Amino acid sequence: MFKKILIANRGEIALRIIWACRELGIQTVAVYSTADADSLHVKFADEDVCIGPPRSSDSYLKVGAVIAAAEITDADAIHPGYGFLAESAHFAEVCEACRIKFIGPGPNVIRLMGDKARARETMLAAGVPILPGSRGSMSDEKEAMRLAAKVGYPVIVKAAAGGGGRGMRVVPSPDDLAAAISAARSEAKAAFGVPDVYIEKYLRNPRHIEFQVLGDSFGNVVHLGERECSIQRRHQKVLEESPSTALNPKLRRRMAEAALKVARSVGYQNAGTVEFLLDEEGRFYFIEMNTRIQVEHPVTEMVTGIDLIKEQIKIAAGESLAFRQEDILPVGHSIECRINAEDPESFVPSPGKITTFHLPGGPGVRVDTVAHSECAIPPYYDSMIAKLITRGNNRMEAISRMRRSLDVMVVEGIRTNIPLQRRILRDPDFIRGNLHTGYLDRLLERKEPAAVAS
Numbered sequence: 001m002f003k004k005i006l007i008a009n010r011g012e013i014a015l016r017i018i019w020a021c022r023e024l025g026i027q028t029v030a031v032y033s034t035a036d037a038d039s040l041h042v043k044f045a046d047e048d049v050c051i052g053p054p055r056s057s058d059s060y061l062k063v064g065a066v067i068a069a070a071e072i073t074d075a076d077a078i079h080p081g082y083g084f085l086a087e088s089a090h091f092a093e094v095c096e097a098c099r100i101k102f103i104g105p106g107p108n109v110i111r112l113m114g115d116k117a118r119a120r121e122t123m124l125a126a127g128v129p130i131l132p133g134s135r136g137s138m139s140d141e142k143e144a145m146r147l148a149a150k151v152g153y154p155v156i157v158k159a160a161a162g163g164g165g166r167g168m169r170v171v172p173s174p175d176d177l178a179a180a181i182s183a184a185r186s187e188a189k190a191a192f193g194v195p196d197v198y199i200e201k202y203l204r205n206p207r208h209i210e211f212q213v214l215g216d217s218f219g220n221v222v223h224l225g226e227r228e229c230s231i232q233r234r235h236q237k238v239l240e241e242s243p244s245t246a247l248n249p250k251l252r253r254r255m256a257e258a259a260l261k262v263a264r265s266v267g268y269q270n271a272g273t274v275e276f277l278l279d280e281e282g283r284f285y286f287i288e289m290n291t292r293i294q295v296e297h298p299v300t301e302m303v304t305g306i307d308l309i310k311e312q313i314k315i316a317a318g319e320s321l322a323f324r325q326e327d328i329l330p331v332g333h334s335i336e337c338r339i340n341a342e343d344p345e346s347f348v349p350s351p352g353k354i355t356t357f358h359l360p361g362g363p364g365v366r367v368d369t370v371a372h373s374e375c376a377i378p379p380y381y382d383s384m385i386a387k388l389i390t391r392g393n394n395r396m397e398a399i400s401r402m403r404r405s406l407d408v409m410v411v412e413g414i415r416t417n418i419p420l421q422r423r424i425l426r427d428p429d430f431i432r433g434n435l436h437t438g439y440l441d442r443l444l445e446r447k448e449p450a451a452v453a454s
């Protein structure tokens with residue numbers, strides 16, 4: 001087992017990884033930018049190294065600085081968390097070359113899945129259903145027109161290197177295609193450094209359902225059930241739950257088999273997530289695989305009782321999975337609300353100093369956060385400041401625990417999306433499990449009932 005792990009991340013996920021290391025008796029090294037000097041992830045790590053100024057490109061994304069910190073502290077492994085360098089094949093390669101274990105899959109798998117157009121091709125060859133669309137990335141405009149006509153409008157133009165909902169354009173008709181491709185290309189180039197885009201059939205009102213998988217270095221691959229992530233704003237998840245109300249045992253089995261096929265077809269090692277869109281007729285399609293831990297991993301932990309971060313570390317250390325598929329028996333229901341520092345109506349980020357911070361507690365409630373009273377939320381990073389997670393013996397109990405938790409959670413000094421989450425938790429469609437990726441836009445179009453606004 002590793003003696004010391006460096007955590008190449010910040011915020012709640014860095015702290016979450018520290019807790020897992022403590023339970024495993026592993027020393028931890030935090031890295032931080034000058035904007036995060038007072039962060040709890042720095043305070044609770046055994047050692048810490050400042051790796052640069054606030055901007056991510058000068059600190060958390062700086063491969064040389066992170067590797068130097070690992071060398072100086074003699075860390076034998078690096079956990080990348082999510083975001084930043086988590087899906088950088090180059091970073092995983094540098095770790096390998098420096099004989100530091102990267103806690104995640106190998107660089108080749110990261111590179112393959114990081115090119116979503118290539119990943120589509122690979123899955124098609126493996127017999128996993130994908131949406132009709134381009135083979136590989138699309139460069140020629142005439143060919144794009146031909147292909148989109150064949151697939152049928154609406155189509156969606158997506159960045160091959162995309163992530164976080166960026167670099168995507170829905171195209172309702174042929175007139176909009178050329179402009180959409182050029183906009184998506186420049187957005188992709190700016191955000192990811194790669195302009196490649198591909199075309200896919202656009203589904204109206206699908207559900208986003210993803211499966212958690214774990215693979216060890218002995219070829220064992222298991223899945224830990226699904227997460228329903230259809231509540232999104234601008235293709236970004238806002239609330240997630242497990243299990244999904246949309247799956248019956250048969251559909252769940254079929255989707256899980258497809259997820260395992262995806263993982264096996266690339267010899268997947270470590271934790272990964274296979275994302276699908278599910279249409280209204282119950283047909284599902286692979287959209288991408290994320291080769292890292294996900295923000296929403298806690299809902300899976302809450303229903304399976306499996307600590308995914310500890311599993312990631314054990315797998316990277318060369319241990320075999322301690323359980324088989326038949327040992328994984330999800331129980332109950334779990335919901336996660338992302339608490340963001342943003343205006344609940346305009347969604348404009350709201351960084352600043354938190355004056356009062358009060359967390360809910362009691363049975364079935366978990367909060368993953370580094371925020372606290374008097375802490376500053378820097379403006380340089382993602383606006384998520386906490387994850388509020390509940391578990392119940394059934395969905396209704398998870399919902400009522402989430403409602404009472406949101407009602408007593410206090411964050412003063414900055415604005416948050418707590419009012420929006422409270423509204424979702426009381427919405428009849430949400431309660432019925434009547435969800436799709438357009439759900440939140442629809443909810444926001446309706447005027448907020450006064451009773452909930454107060």
Ligand code: ADP
Nearest residue numbers: 162163164165166200201202203208235287437
């Ligand atoms: P990212 O890597 O940026 O997260 P994804 O490919 O995972 O991008 O898609 C994110 C979200 O965008 C999906 O959950 C869904 O809401 C929407 N989306 C992506 N592809 C399609 C599609 N073909 N049809 C309809 N919605 C889509």
